[in-house]
Amino acid sequence: MLINADFTLPAIVSPHQYHWVASPQMGVERVMLDRVGAEQARATSIVRYAPDSRFPRHPHPGGEEILVLSGTFSDEGGDYPAGWYLRNPPGSSHQPSSAEGAIIFVKLQQMPAHEQRHVRIDTRAxxxxxxxxxxxxxxxxxxxxxxxxxxxxxxxxxxxxxxxxxxxxxxxxxxxxxxxxxxxxxxxxxxxxxxxxxxxxxxxxxxxxxxxxxxxx
Incomplete structure (x- = not known):
């Protein structure tokens, strides 16, 4: 799958252009902003978790970057309300969920293999x-x-x-x-x-x- 895959060209997506697509996990949908690959893709997305939705534990061989836009996003590390920024380096894994529902901005498989830093920042502080x-x-x-x-x-x-x-x-x-x-x-x-x-x-x-x-x- 290729979405806004030519990085030499400008790409703009406005809220009225959002197209929510179901993920493989019930209760989780996403807007694909750019994507190179199938389900395991280099991707930038806005992801919406319905209340009480969750993903099974899974790895991130190319790392994962998250900004929580609304609601509360959770994994084994804790609960992250709107405004939290997270980086999970290549080779990490987690089991994400949301009890109340959440919308997050996510970038997958966009880190070099040598990056090892876990980052957790509350941008509302x-x-x-x-x-x-x-x-x-x-x-x-x-x-x-x-x-x-x-x-x-x-x-x-x-x-x-x-x-x-x-x-x-x-x-x-x-x-x-x-x-x-x-x-x-x-x-x-x-x-x-x-x-x-x-x-x-x-x-x-x-x-x-x-x-x-x-x-x-």
């Missing part, structure tokens, strides 16, 4: 944020191949002062402008090198999940 210009940043991960953070931007503030070498973002609050379009909450954008140079926060500001460095030049 004020101590995890610092001031940057007229906005704020919550660092999530910094590696040789990618940088991940949340950014909280003032109205009209530019995301970048220099041209990025590829960018991926999910709008969490407010809106983000690109060229003549405003992308509202829930919009996902993946833009190759130089395409993201002129991104800016909308008239009410914007908060985004932001990943750079992973798409190359």
């Amino acid at each position: 004020p101590s995890n944020w610092y001031r940057q210009g007229v906005g704020e940043v919550c660092p999530l991960f910094h590696g040789e191949y990618e940088q991940v953070c949340l950014m909280r931007l003032a109205p009209g503030e530019a995301l970048f002062s220099e041209r990025p070498q590829g960018v991926e973002l999910l709008v969490l609050e407010g809106s983000i402008g690109a060229d003549c379009a405003l992308h509202e909450r829930g919009s996902w954008l993946r833009l190759p090198a130089d395409e993201g140079a002129h991104l800016f926060a909308g008239p009410q500001g914007g908060t985004v999940y932001l990943k750079t460095g992973h798409l190359g030049c």
Whole structure:
């Protein structure tokens, strides 16, 4: 299966374009944002857990990255309400579930084999944020191949002062402008090198999940 599989091209999915597809596990659905492969795929998705749904224990040979968007996501490590960021490195395994239901943003099989860090960050804790210009940043991960953070931007503030070498973002609050379009909450954008140079926060500001460095030049 190939969905937005050419990473040299821009890809944008707005909430009104969401197409929920059943997963192999009852009660779990997903919106496929990009995908290369079948069920065991390199994939970026928004996943929705119905209340009292769960997956059996399974491995993640290429790692797994999660941002909890709503509800509470759980596994053996604990319960993670909205705002928690998790990284499970290659070779890890878990048994995820949700008692109350949850929606999560997930990236699978996108880590190098040598990554070994487990990451757990509560992005709603004020101590995890610092001031940057007229906005704020919550660092999530910094590696040789990618940088991940949340950014909280003032109205009209530019995301970048220099041209990025590829960018991926999910709008969490407010809106983000690109060229003549405003992308509202829930919009996902993946833009190759130089395409993201002129991104800016909308008239009410914007908060985004932001990943750079992973798409190359």
